[in-house]
Amino acid sequence: MGMVPALDYAAVFIFALSGALVASRAQLDIVGFVFIGSLTAVGGGTLRDLLLGRDMVFWVAEPGYVVLASVAAVGVFFTAHLLESRYRALRWFDACALAVAVPAGVGVALSLGAHPVTVVIMGVATGCFGGLMRDVVCNEVPLVLKQGELYVTAAFAGAAAGTFADQVEVALPVALLLCSAVTFALRAGSLLFGWRLPSYKARPPRQ
Amino acid sequence: MGMVPALDYAAVFIFALSGALVASRAQLDIVGFVFIGSLTAVGGGTLRDLLLGRDMVFWVAEPGYVVLASVAAVGVFFTAHLLESRYRALRWFDACALAVAVPAGVGVALSLGAHPVTVVIMGVATGCFGGLMRDVVCNEVPLVLKQGELYVTAAFAGAAAGTFADQVEVALPVALLLCSAVTFALRAGSLLFGWRLPSYKARPPRQ
């Protein structure tokens, strides 16, 4: 298996865990866990493949992805009560999934010879849209948009680092590892140490 | 007209009724009824066609679908006040639409020779995503995710039954009828008799 499918498998598995945890917060049944877990798992990569006009969406070409996501969601259904804090687990699973989904997006776009701007966008979109769909459908405040945290910024910086590395002819596996490391470091730093960018502050809106 | 287009027409018509009822709850104007009715009517099938990479999305190839959805929505605009309970009508229209949209998804995926796992997913997606878009856009609690009801489960069981029947070489129309019957029976049983799967229960989240 090549490196990019391996990243896709890892992202699918970990995002499915995060989706199932959100399903547990919404007190769904086991099929609801599988539904939200799968939506989260394949949402970002599906958008990437549709935007890039790939011949087949990755999980339509290889149904093993959805089977894996379903297994992960069922596992969470039976074990989530063992977790100390489901919300903390959700955020860390989501951070790990982000750190493999962004390089998965960058890797696919590079393999199709996309423009560097497009490569960066595909990294961000693959990383962010699965979790965004999960949160919109389940009516949670999107993690992507939480004030005072690095999320899109982590995805963007990682995707930019990986794309830049590829431009200066670093070997692909190294570029994707760099992409993953930068994404995870920024997201984890934000969760652990409160790293953030200044947010927009204004006079209170008058409407 | 083949059986699958007939199912698509039926799903479009009934989902448009359900979408227009949600528009009536949001007190939109007649164009808003047409907008939400059409979105609900073609949302699931559009997703199916994009995911399967069909040459043309079904309603782009044949604009009659959207005309039908618009007529249905306009009809609801002028008659919804005659209903005893718009919410009950909404749930039953939605149940009927689900029971024709799931076999429409299964039928298209089978006709393209898709993998059985993919066939099941296309049934669920075609059935569930039109209503999900309707509810997300109109800010209602998605019917798909209502606690203590069978919805995705009904779609999944129907799609799985139809796919299995096709695998054991039952004739296509019979397989699709079985798919529809299983979906409707489970959804209607849930609405009438409270059939449900156990939902996830946990210690209250500590955040």
Next chain:
Amino acid sequence: MGMVPALDYAAVFIFALSGALVASRAQLDIVGFVFIGSLTAVGGGTLRDLLLGRDMVFWVAEPGYVVLASVAAVGVFFTAHLLESRYRALRWFDACALAVAVPAGVGVALSLGAHPVTVVIMGVATGCFGGLMRDVVCNEVPLVLKQGELYVTAAFAGAAAGTFADQVEVALPVALLLCSAVTFALRAGSLLFGWRLPSYKARPPRQ
């Protein structure tokens, strides 16, 4: 540059301004401005291109669109505090963007020889879905669905006028200008003078 790409550039730029203003209301950081600005800017045109099965989504083929959206969003990050009322600016930017995005959708669909019903839908979808995604993701009440305003109606009337003009063999630039003028006139009239269609009124729902 042809007229349709020019309309796409204008729609991307103005929708990005409106997206960034919503980001300012959500107090996001600068990368959040770029994310929401870009999503709003390209959302409608992306849907149009996927539905029509174009060879490439417009901003994947030409990354300048996203660069422009990002620049617009960054500009808003640094200047939005100068606005008297960000909400009023948001609504007017949105109205202007609608009035260029609808003809952009009509123009692309006409150039692909689509059926007149499809042309009208592509105008409405290109105009409405970028703002709809912006509002759903940021959890604002969608402008599209605000009671007692013309929004989808303005887009629909403009798209229908442009399509009709094309059918009676008016030159394309004139048809697109007419489309834009009708859309803007109805939307602006709604904002300034409260023009509206009667909305659905019913007995209070009994649930």
